[in-house]
Every structure is written in C-alpha cells, then in structure tokens.
Amino acid sequence: xxxxxxxxxxxxxxxxxxxxxxxxxxxxxxxxxxxxxxxxxxxxxxxxxxxxxxxxxxxxxxxxxxxxxxxxxxxxxxxxxxxxxxxxxxxxxxxxxxxxxxxxxxxxxxxxxxxxxxxxxxxxxx
Numbered sequence: 001x002x003x004x005x006x007x008x009x010x011x012x013x014x015x016x017x018x019x020x021x022x023x024x025x026x027x028x029x030x031x032x033x034x035x036x037x038x039x040x041x042x043x044x045x046x047x048x049x050x051x052x053x054x055x056x057x058x059x060x061x062x063x064x065x066x067x068x069x070x071x072x073x074x075x076x077x078x079x080x081x082x083x084x085x086x087x088x089x090x091x092x093x094x095x096x097x098x099x100x101x102x103x104x105x106x107x108x109x110x111x112x113x114x115x116x117x118x119x120x121x122x123x124x125x126x
Contacts, residue, residue: 006103013100014047017066017107020098026050026062041065043084046095061093072099072108079112086117 009016014030021028028050031042041047046063054060063085067075076097079085085095089112098107 008103008105009100010102013066013068013098013107016100017048017064017098020107021048021050021062021064024052026052028062043082043088045079045082045085046088061088063088063093063095065095065097066107067097067099069099069101069104069108072097072110075099076110076112080116081119083117085112086114089114089117 011019014032018028018030028048030047031049032039032047042049042063045065047066048062048064050062050064051060052062065075065079079095079097089095095112097110097112099110100107
C-alpha cells in the first residue's frame with residue numbers, strides 16, 4: 001500500500017499566500033470582497049494585493065490569484081481573460097497565480113506576462 005502524503009497545511013490558499021508574501025517582505029492583504037456566500041476578486045482577477053519597496057528589478061506591486069493545486073489552469077485562464085489584469089501588467093504590476101498543494105510547503109507560481117493577453121492586444125497588419 002502506498003504511503004500517505006503528509007499534509008503540510010490545512011490553511012486556505014489565500015491565507016498561505018498572504019503569509020508567504022509577508023515573509024518575503026511584502027505588505028500584503030486579501031483584496032477580495034465577501035458578498036454573502038459569494039466573493040468578488042479585486043478587479044475580478046486578484047485575491048491579494050502585495051506591495052514592497054523596489055529591490056533592483058523586483059516589482060513594487062504584486063497581484064496574486066491564489067488557488068488550490070487542481071484549479072491552476074482555470075484560474076490562469078480567468079486572469080488571462082481579464083482586461084483589467086492586462087492593464088495592471090501594462091502599468092508595471094506583476095501578476096501571478098499561486099497554486100498550493102496541501103502536501104507541499106511551496107506554491108507553484110505562474111507569472112502572467114503581457115504576451116498572455118492575446119485577446120486584447122492589437123495585431124500588426126502589414
């Protein structure tokens with residue numbers, strides 16, 4: 001019988017993300033709004049807004065969509081479908097999806113780049 005995986009944390013992905021960001025020197029907080037049983041992300045794509053002083057090429061503003069390990073593709077698609085997310089990247093913010101596995105101490109981090117917003121970027125016509 002295969003060995004059971006050891007659960008590292010039972011905390012929600014958003015809580016784990018805020019704590020990790022604070023450990024990395026960010027001022028970070030949950031930015032989604034609760035409306036009864038529903039919640040609404042900041043600008044419909046970010047769960048967390050994190051800010052820190054610039055360190056060389058490091059960004060000053062980081063916007064994070066936090067999720068469980070199995071939902072990373074749907075959350076990535078949600079961010080890439082957001083015109084507001086594209087505007088934030090164009091303004092110099094860093095946008096990332098952090099996917100957490102309950103049995104791993106570190107998240108899978110996927111950065112969303114300007115090239116990921118093909119639906120909104122104009123195409124060149126020659």
